Amino acid sequence: MSRGSHARLPALALAVALAGFGVACAEPPAAGLDAHGQLQNPELQVRFERIAKELRCLQCQNESIADSNADLARDLRRQVREMLVEGKSDDAIFRFMTDRYGEFVRFAPPLSPKTALIWGAPFFMLLLGGAIIYRVVRQRSRMPLDE
Amino acid sequence: MWKFLLPFAAFVALVVLFAFGLNPKRDIHALPSPLIGKPAPEFALPDVLDASRTVNNATLKGQVYLVNVWGTWCVECRVEHEALLAISKQHVVPIIGIDWSVDHGMGERDKAKQWLERLGNPYSQVAFDQEGRTAIDFGVYAAPETFLVDRQGNVIFKLISGMTQEVWEKEFLPRIAAAEKGGA
Numbered sequence: 001m002s003r004g005s006h007a008r009l010p011a012l013a014l015a016v017a018l019a020g021f022g023v024a025c026a027e028p029p030a031a032g033l034d035a036h037g038q039l040q041n042p043e044l045q046v047r048f049e050r051i052a053k054e055l056r057c058l059q060c061q062n063e064s065i066a067d068s069n070a071d072l073a074r075d076l077r078r079q080v081r082e083m084l085v086e087g088k089s090d091d092a093i094f095r096f097m098t099d100r101y102g103e104f105v106r107f108a109p110p111l112s113p114k115t116a117l118i119w120g121a122p123f124f125m126l127l128l129g130g131a132i133i134y135r136v137v138r139q140r141s142r143m144p145l146d147e
Numbered sequence: 148m149w150k151f152l153l154p155f156a157a158f159v160a161l162v163v164l165f166a167f168g169l170n171p172k173r174d175i176h177a178l179p180s181p182l183i184g185k186p187a188p189e190f191a192l193p194d195v196l197d198a199s200r201t202v203n204n205a206t207l208k209g210q211v212y213l214v215n216v217w218g219t220w221c222v223e224c225r226v227e228h229e230a231l232l233a234i235s236k237q238h239v240v241p242i243i244g245i246d247w248s249v250d251h252g253m254g255e256r257d258k259a260k261q262w263l264e265r266l267g268n269p270y271s272q273v274a275f276d277q278e279g280r281t282a283i284d285f286g287v288y289a290a291p292e293t294f295l296v297d298r299q300g301n302v303i304f305k306l307i308s309g310m311t312q313e314v315w316e317k318e319f320l321p322r323i324a325a326a327e328k329g330g331a
Contacts, residue, residue: 058178058288071249072288075279100286102181 032085037078044084051080051093056105064107180286180305187214187296188284192274195246195259202274204243207296211240211326213319214294215270215310216282218247219258221290227309228266234315235269240323244270247290248277295319297326 032040039045052066059070065077076097083093094106103109111119182188187204194200204214215231217224235242248255256275263273276282285294295304304322306314 075283079283099181100283102178104178
């Protein structure tokens with residue numbers, strides 16, 4: 001469950017949650033963010049949710065930063081929100097992350113010589129499987145039916 | 148021929164895969180840092196020990212130095228502390244500490260002060276990263292992490308785990324010796 005949905009929770013639950021997480025409210029929210037650091041613009045929120053699902057939380061490597069409760073994931077969500085408000089493109093945000101954390105931070109890394117094996121393996125497997133099936137079927141079709 | 152060769156090739160491929168994948172010495176959580184060979188991120192943060200002072204790594208240009216990201220909440224940081232103390236006593240390179248406040252609270256700073264007073268201070272300067280932004284700039288995902296920065300201000304090595312005497316001698320000292328030779 002993402003903390004990105006807090007804005008929709010009742011105010012009391014929100015206050016309790018914030019106190020529970022020990023979030024420092026002393027940090028002034030950036031322009032375009034509400035008092036709880038959530039995005040005010042719904043279009044940016046849509047982009048935020050897509051980007052956050054595409055970024056890996058490196059403390060808990062099989063979770064995205066959208067799903068993770070780790071402190072670092074929370075900080076990275078803040079970073080993404082702030083960059084969206086600043087008008088940064090999705091590419092610029094992904095580049096910011098990969099410059100610091102490497103390609104591994106993305107669940108779907110871009111095609112490059114290093115990632116060619118990851119992207120190519122399924123097609124290779126498909127070809128290999130197809131070739132095996134072709135051979136088996138052809139061999140069997142040559143066998144006499146009564147065997 | 149194929150009937151023998153194909154399973155054999157698959158077997159060899161699996162052996163190679165397992166030899167890499169199941170190697171106990173390989174830390175599956177240690178990721179290569181894209182920062183190696185690139186300029187160390189600049190930071191100017193308040194000093195943990197003296198709030199009126201700023202720790203700015205731009206002032207360290209021309210020197211080889213270590214950046215150690217730690218926190219009082221981090222168990223492994225407590226473990227490596229003795230090794231850092233021993234290293235600091237050798238006066239080989241300055242160690243810049245970055246105290247990472249993961250909860251963004253000021254409490255971490257007081258705890259860090261107490262920690263250094265009680266256990267000894269291996270750092271030439273300790274910066275307080277209250278918002279965790281410098282940690283993000285360094286691509287830190289778990290503490291402790293230690294970076295080696297050369298005279299040109301480039302990161303040349305990153306240790307993702309606690310410092311030990313063995314790692315210091317094997318991984319750091321040769322690199323520091325090489326970096327000291329490489330002009331200002």
